[in-house]
Amino acid sequence: MSFQPVKFYQTGTFTVGNRLLPPEERSVQAQAKRYNSINSGHRACQGCGEALGARYAIDAAMEAVDGQLICANATGCLEVFSTPYPETSWQVPWIHSLFGNTAAVATGIAAALKVKKQQGEPRNIRVVAQGGDGGTTDIGFGCLSGMFERNDDVLYICYDNGGYMNTGIQRSSATPPAARTATTMAVGAEPGNVFGQGKFVPAIAMAHEIPYVATATVADLRDLEAKVRRAMEIRGARYIHILVPCPLGWGTASNETIRIARLAKETGMFPVFEAEHGEVKSVLAIRHPLPVEEYLKPQKRYAHLFGKTPQVEVIARLQELADRNIRKYGLLDGGER
Amino acid sequence: MSCHRAYPMFDPAAAGVPDDLCPIATEITPMLPGDWRSMRPVVDRDKCVKCAICWLYCPVQCIVEKPAWFDMNLATCKGCGICANECPQRAITMVEEAGA
Numbered sequence: 079m080s081f082q083p084v085k086f087y088q089t090g091t092f093t094v095g096n097r098l099l100p101p102e103e104r105s106v107q108a109q110a111k112r113y114n115s116i117n118s119g120h121r122a123c124q125g126c127g128e129a130l131g132a133r134y135a136i137d138a139a140m141e142a143v144d145g146q147l148i149c150a151n152a153t154g155c156l157e158v159f160s161t162p163y164p165e166t167s168w169q170v171p172w173i174h175s176l177f178g179n180t181a182a183v184a185t186g187i188a189a190a191l192k193v194k195k196q197q198g199e200p201r202n203i204r205v206v207a208q209g210g211d212g213g214t215t216d217i218g219f220g221c222l223s224g225m226f227e228r229n230d231d232v233l234y235i236c237y238d239n240g241g242y243m244n245t246g247i248q249r250s251s252a253t254p255p256a257a258r259t260a261t262t263m264a265v266g267a268e269p270g271n272v273f274g275q276g277k278f279v280p281a282i283a284m285a286h287e288i289p290y291v292a293t294a295t296v297a298d299l300r301d302l303e304a305k306v307r308r309a310m311e312i313r314g315a316r317y318i319h320i321l322v323p324c325p326l327g328w329g330t331a332s333n334e335t336i337r338i339a340r341l342a343k344e345t346g347m348f349p350v351f352e353a354e355h356g357e358v359k360s361v362l363a364i365r366h367p368l369p370v371e372e373y374l375k376p377q378k379r380y381a382h383l384f385g386k387t388p389q390v391e392v393i394a395r396l397q398e399l400a401d402r403n404i405r406k407y408g409l410l411d412g413g414e415r
Numbered sequence: 416m417s418c419h420r421a422y423p424m425f426d427p428a429a430a431g432v433p434d435d436l437c438p439i440a441t442e443i444t445p446m447l448p449g450d451w452r453s454m455r456p457v458v459d460r461d462k463c464v465k466c467a468i469c470w471l472y473c474p475v476q477c478i479v480e481k482p483a484w485f486d487m488n489l490a491t492c493k494g495c496g497i498c499a500n501e502c503p504q505r506a507i508t509m510v511e512e513a514g515a
Contacts, residue, residue, distance in 0.1 A: 107471055118475045118491040119444030124451065125495035130474040166440035299471060325495075333496030333509075336472055 105303050106141045113137040113145070113169070120167040121159040125332030127322035127339060128156055128237045131296045132208065135235050135320065136170060138303040142310035143204045148187055149173070152180035152209030152218055155244040155324075156237060178217040180207045181225040184232040192231070204310065205231065211238040211252035215279050222279075226286035226315045233309050233316045236279065239324035247327045251276040254347070255399065256392050257379045259327070264382035273395060283317040284356045290316040292352035296323070297340035301362060305352060321348045329378020341373040346400035349407040364409045370397045448475065452494030454509040460484045462506035469498035469507060 106112060115136040122129040140147050149172045151157050157174050160167040175183040184207035191203050207225075209218060214236040225232055241259050242248040249259045249271055256270040264270050283291045289312045294302040302320065309316040323330060323338040330338050342348040343362065347370060350362035371393060374380040383389045404410055427439045463484035470478040470485060477492040478485050484506075487498070499507040 105471075108467055114476060117443055118477060118488075119446040119448070120475070121444075121446065121448070122474065124493045125497055126474050130472070133474075133476070160444075161440060162444075163438050164441045165444040165446075166442070167444045168440075169443065331496070333500040335474075335495070336497055336501055 105300050106138050107134060107299065107303070113140045115140055115170045116160060116167045117169060119165075121162065122155075123159075123324075123326050123332070125325045125335045126155075126159075127296045127324060127335045128210070128239060129159070130299075130335075131237055131294075131302065131320045131322045132156055132235075134296075134299050134302050135208070135306050135318070136206065138306035139204070139206050139233065139310050140170065142307045143202065146201050146203045147171070148191075148203060148205050150175055150180050150184040150187060150205065150207045152207075152213030153177040154210035154213050154242075155239070156208065156210060158244050177213050179221050180209045180213060180218055181221040181232070181234060183207070184234070185221075185225050185228070185230040188231045204233070206233045206235060208235040208237065210243075211236060211240060212242045212250045214238075215251045215277060219279075223282075223286070226283060226288045226317070229288060229314045231313050231315075233306075233318065235306075235318045235320065237320050237322045239322050239327060241324070241327050243324045243327040252279070254396075256383065256389075256396060257377075258382060259379070269382050269389070269392075270380075280317065280319045280351075280353075283319075284353050284358075286315070287356035288317060289314040290352070290354055291319075291356075292317075293319045293321070293348070293350050295321040295339040295343050295348060295350060297336050297343060298350065298362060301350070308352070327379070329381070330376050334376055338373070338376060341368065341376075344368050345370045345373040346404040346409055347373055347396075349403045349409055351407050358407060361407050361409055363411065364404070367404075367410060370400050447490045448493050449488075449490045452489075452492060453512055454494045454496060455489065455512050456487050456492065456494070456496070456498055456507050457510050458484055458486055459506045459508070462504045464504055464506075466503065468501050468503060472497050472501050 116133045120129060147170060149170055151174050184205050188205045238252050240253045241250050247260045249261045253259055253271045255273040258264040258270045262271040280291050280293050290309050292305040294305050305318055309318060321339055321342055323335045325332045343350050344364050344366055345368045351358050352360055383392055475491050475493055477488040479488050496509045499509045
C-alpha cells in the first residue's frame with residue numbers, strides 16, 4: 079500500500095470527515111446506527127438535495143428527542159418520491175396532509191399530544207412539519223403564519239428548491255429572480271423570473287418573533303444538524319429553511335448538488351443564519367467571497383444570462399442582491415455589524 | 416455490516432384501525448434504484464482514508480463501511496457522482512457502466 083498524506087483542502091468541502099474526529103464530536107449521521115428516517119428505496123432523482131436534507135433534518139430531530147417524533151408532510155416532491163401507495167420510505171410515524179395545510183395538521187397533532195400529556199401520557203412526543211417551498215411559501219402560507227402566530231409547539235422545516243419541481247418546474251414565490259422556469263420563460267425584455275417579486279419566508283417568520291428561525295444548506299450538514307438539534311430544545315413555533323439544490327429544475331449535473339449549495343452560501347445568494355425571537359443571533363460567515371457568476375454559470379436555469387450576448391445588467395442586479403444579503407446579515411464578518 | 420436500523424412495520428389491522436380510515440402504507444419501499452445508474456463509482460482503496468465524507472453526502476445512503484475503506488452498495492447507488500465530487504482524497508472515480 080502506497081503512502082498517502084492526509085489532505086483536506088482539495089474540494090473546498092471544509093468538512094473534516096466525521097470519522098477522523100473524536101467520537102463525542104461526530105455528528106448523528108456519522109454513526110453506523112443512524113436513524114435512516116428515509117430508507118434507500120425512495121424514488122428521488124439522482125443527486126437529489128431534498129432527500130439528503132430531509133434525512134439529515136429528521137434524523138437529527140429523532141436523535142434530539144430520542145425517537146419520539148411525529149412528522150406531518152405537505153404534498154410536494156418529498157411526499158411524491160417517498161410514498162407511492164402502499165409503500166413508504168419513512169421509518170418514522172408520518173402523515174401526509176394536503177398541499178396547503180401541513181402547519182395546521184401539525185398544530186392539531188401537537189394539540190392532541192398536549193391533551194394526552196395532561197391525561198398522563200408518559201412519553202414526550204414532539205411534532206415536525208415539513209414541506210417544499212411551494213407548500214410553504216405559496217399554498218400553505220396562511221396555515222404557517224397561523225401556526226407561528228399561535229406559537230404552537232411545532233418545528234416547521236421548509237426544503238427550498240426554488241419552484242414546483244415535481245409538476246414540471248413552475249415558478250413559486252421562492253424562485254430567485256432571473257431564473258428560468260416553465261412559467262417564467264427566458265424571453266422578452268426581462269427574461270426569467272421577475273425582479274422584486276417573491277418572498278423570503280425566514281424573514282417573515284422572524285417578523286412573527288417566534289422563538290427560533292434558522293436557514294441552512296445541504297452543503298453544511300453539521301450546521302444543519304446543529305440547528306435542528308437546537309430547534310428541538312426549544313418549545314414553541316420554530317422554523318428552519320433549508321436550501322436544497324434540484325438537479326432537474328436548476329439544470330445542474332447530478333454530482334454538483336453539494337457544490338451548488340455551497341456556492342449559494344459563499345456568493346451570498348442565500349444567507350445562512352439563525353435568529354431567536356426575531357433577532358439574528360449568528361450567521362455562517364462566507365469563507366471565500368465569490369462573484370455570483372460562479373453560482374449562476376453551472377445552472378441551466380440561468381443559461382440565458384450567459385449566451386452570445388451576456389446579460390451584464392441582470393447579473394449586476396443579482397450581484398446587488400447578494401451584496402445586500404451580505405450587508406444585511408453581515409455575512410463577511412460573521413455577523414458583527 | 417448493515418447500516419440500517421430495523422424498524423417494525425405498523426400493522427393497521429392488528430392495531431384496530433378501521434380499514435376505511437385513510438390509505439395507510441403497509442410496506443417499506445423495496446425498490447433498488449441501482450439500475451438507474453449510468454456511471455458507477457469505483458473506490459481506490461489505497462487513497463481512501465475513511466474520512467466518511469462520501470458516507471455523509473450520499474443521498475441514498477448506499478455507502479458501506481469496510482475495514483479499511485468505504486464501498487458502495489451498487490444495488491441502491493443511483494450513480495449521481497456526489498461522492499466522487501466531494502471526496503477530498505479524490506479516491507472515488509466514476510466509470511461508465513459497460514454492457515447490460
